[in-house]
Amino acid sequence: MVTIKNKKPSHVFEVNDCAIITRMGGVGTAINLRELKERLISCSIDCLYYHFCETLIRPTFDNPEYRNDFALWSAYKLRDRVLAERLGIINPYSFDDLEGLRERVLEIIDERLSSLNYIPSVPKGDEFIFMRAATVVFDTGIVLHQPEDLFLKLPLMSRSTIYYHFMEARRRTQDRVDDFTFWIKFHPEKNQQIIEELAKIDFYFLNLNELKTVLIDTLKNIH
Amino acid sequence: MMKPKTLKDYKKIAGKIAISQLEQLSQNLKGAKVVHVNSTREGGGVAEILNWMISLMNDLGLNASWEVIEGNEKYFDVTKAFHNGMQGTPIRLTGEMIKNYEDTLNTNFKRLQPVLEEADFVFIHDPQPAAFLDMCPNRKGKWVWRCHIDSSNPSREVWKYLRSKVVNYDASIFSMPTFAQPLPHPQFVIAPSIDPLSEKNCEINKKEIKETLKKYNIPDNVPILTQVSRFDRFKDPLGVIEAFNELTKTIPAELVLAGGRATDDPEGQVVLEEVQKAAADNKHIHVLMLPSDAHRTINALQRASTIIIQKSIQEGFGLTVTEALLKEKPVIGGNVGGIKLQLHNYYTGFLVETPEGAALRIRELLHDNEKIKRMGRTAKQFVIENFLLTRHLREYLTLLVGLKCNLTNYVLTESKDFNS
Numbered sequence A: 001m002v003t004i005k006n007k008k009p010s011h012v013f014e015v016n017d018c019a020i021i022t023r024m025g026g027v028g029t030a031i032n033l034r035e036l037k038e039r040l041i042s043c044s045i046d047c048l049y050y051h052f053c054e055t056l057i058r059p060t061f062d063n064p065e066y067r068n069d070f071a072l073w074s075a076y077k078l079r080d081r082v083l084a085e086r087l088g089i090i091n092p093y094s095f096d097d098l099e100g101l102r103e104r105v106l107e108i109i110d111e112r113l114s115s116l117n118y119i120p121s122v123p124k125g126d127e128f129i130f131m132r133a134a135t136v137v138f139d140t141g142i143v144l145h146q147p148e149d150l151f152l153k154l155p156l157m158s159r160s161t162i163y164y165h166f167m168e169a170r171r172r173t174q175d176r177v178d179d180f181t182f183w184i185k186f187h188p189e190k191n192q193q194i195i196e197e198l199a200k201i202d203f204y205f206l207n208l209n210e211l212k213t214v215l216i217d218t219l220k221n222i223h
Numbered sequence B: 001m002m003k004p005k006t007l008k009d010y011k012k013i014a015g016k017i018a019i020s021q022l023e024q025l026s027q028n029l030k031g032a033k034v035v036h037v038n039s040t041r042e043g044g045g046v047a048e049i050l051n052w053m054i055s056l057m058n059d060l061g062l063n064a065s066w067e068v069i070e071g072n073e074k075y076f077d078v079t080k081a082f083h084n085g086m087q088g089t090p091i092r093l094t095g096e097m098i099k100n101y102e103d104t105l106n107t108n109f110k111r112l113q114p115v116l117e118e119a120d121f122v123f124i125h126d127p128q129p130a131a132f133l134d135m136c137p138n139r140k141g142k143w144v145w146r147c148h149i150d151s152s153n154p155s156r157e158v159w160k161y162l163r164s165k166v167v168n169y170d171a172s173i174f175s176m177p178t179f180a181q182p183l184p185h186p187q188f189v190i191a192p193s194i195d196p197l198s199e200k201n202c203e204i205n206k207k208e209i210k211e212t213l214k215k216y217n218i219p220d221n222v223p224i225l226t227q228v229s230r231f232d233r234f235k236d237p238l239g240v241i242e243a244f245n246e247l248t249k250t251i252p253a254e255l256v257l258a259g260g261r262a263t264d265d266p267e268g269q270v271v272l273e274e275v276q277k278a279a280a281d282n283k284h285i286h287v288l289m290l291p292s293d294a295h296r297t298i299n300a301l302q303r304a305s306t307i308i309i310q311k312s313i314q315e316g317f318g319l320t321v322t323e324a325l326l327k328e329k330p331v332i333g334g335n336v337g338g339i340k341l342q343l344h345n346y347y348t349g350f351l352v353e354t355p356e357g358a359a360l361r362i363r364e365l366l367h368d369n370e371k372i373k374r375m376g377r378t379a380k381q382f383v384i385e386n387f388l389l390t391r392h393l394r395e396y397l398t399l400l401v402g403l404k405c406n407l408t409n410y411v412l413t414e415s416k417d418f419n420s
Helices: A033-042 A045-052 A069-076 A081-088 A098-115 A147-156 A159-172 A179-184 A191-199 A208-222 B006-013 B015-028 B047-059 B071-086 B095-118 B132-134 B156-165 B206-215 B237-247 B269-281 B295-304 B319-326 B355-366 B369-386 B388-402
Strands: A011-026 A131-146 B033-038 B063-068 B119-125 B142-149 B171-175 B187-189 B223-226 B252-261 B286-288 B306-312 B333-334 B350-352 B410-412
Touching: A011 A147, A011 A179, A011 B015, A011 B350, A011 B388, A045 A069, A045 A098, A045 A131, A069 A208, A081 A098, A131 A147, A131 A159, A131 B015, A131 B095, A131 B388, A147 A208, A159 A179, A159 A208, A179 A191, A208 B071, A208 B156, B006 B015, B006 B388, B015 B171, B015 B369, B015 B388, B033 B047, B033 B095, B033 B171, B047 B063, B047 B388, B063 B095, B071 B095, B071 B156, B095 B171, B119 B132, B132 B142, B132 B156, B156 B350, B171 B252, B206 B295, B223 B237, B223 B295, B223 B319, B237 B252, B237 B269, B252 B269, B269 B286, B286 B295, B306 B319, B306 B355, B319 B333, B319 B369, B350 B355, B355 B369
Parallel strands: A131 B410, B033 B063, B033 B119, B119 B142, B142 B171, B171 B187, B223 B252, B223 B306, B252 B286, B306 B333, B333 B350
Antiparallel strands: A011 A131, A011 B187
């Protein structure tokens, strides 16, 4: 887990970028729904983060039907659309912490298991594989001095920069806000509107290209 | 011979941001000694990856080098048995095989000892040099075992032996999560990639493509179907011929089976003879045994083709699929290994299980030229976004930074030279 909480706002905003390197989750695979539940109880919290949040910066084919891997596995491997929909609607950023998220996922799986008179399972080769990732954060050399600079520099930012400052930030900032909002709070004069508009973005169901466009449009409308 | 590429050369295709990320990441690794070891300098995907990776790592300020195991025929027979065993073939290892393997590596180790001991990072590719770690107690760097093979269901006997050789590495890398085997150290997942500017993938003109077809007497008045791969049972060239025979009952076409011989693959000749025998009575099947440096020929053949086939029954990643997708060709591929990661039915190609399935999908595509074009465009974009060497290199650099910081989950970097 990330430990750099309680960061104080600063006058300047140093734009960072990040890269992740995916690794095995350290728990066994799950061949049926009961095993998935058992593994979810014991897996590292980083596995939950990976399968719910880091799905966005992994190489993918296109917009998947669901944003988290548990919902995708339920839909395409277990062929349980009911479970997939219930898991698919979960927004991981709406929980106080990832343990809360774990609890909710387990609750949904428990409910599903108790409503079925069989245990849904998959053939060998389609097991759920638990993964996690290590994140390396690095400096891009871009520095923002005023909130207006954000509008100017956003088009230059990579997808992973957007991910790092707008989404990943929420697991390390005190109020679980994005880094831009955290910084702009230090420049409150006439920037309250930016903070409010950023807070309105329903970001979890956007991919990073879409999020970048929404951010640029939001700031454009304010300026 | 093409001149070595620099990062700048990739800006146009990979984008400015991708290059800038590599430069920023490498700020933390300047001067780091990185040694890669494998068993062949020519032939096969690993040698191709190492060719560009060494050059670009050095361009980024790292001190990267590439060492190759030297061995006799017996040694390569053993390592081929390891290779087949890791891909699921039942193998009986004898004491003599193990002795031959370890003796060869001991001899090689004496030659490479100073380089390996001094390296900050050592990447050992595949099983061939895996036992080096035990021979190097005075190593100062981090050692990573990089397994390129589909090891999802290895022969118990082979894996038992190899596991004992790789268990003490600091980390291992697999191409797909399904390939990973339980090991006590961190196991990373990095998909391989292709070099879009290499002779095998760069743009070439129509004249050169036509000349290549003429050279090998391949008519271009009907659709050309091509499978490029070593003559190896896991690539199922006989299954491809079966699919072609089924297809040409209704649609005329030409089939090209183009392959090379890798120095570490003693079985290739046997399989080639079987393929030649199966193709002997059919003038529309062209079996080409190409030299290992025939990259432009392969490039031309792929570009001349209407559809590319890669009907493997076992596959590591399947870089020939990636190459074809970059050239805007839909691919009919076996539903195995990394091919599954690259082919999405109706988007970039089709996954098939049988020769009949391959014939069916090829026939479907040959009836719809628009579909071929649309899938080709999607395929190219997919490769640019996910499987170019810039993404691959970024993941290696990320791993190196992670290893430097003892593999903590979250690393905030500071830009400074490696040894400072």
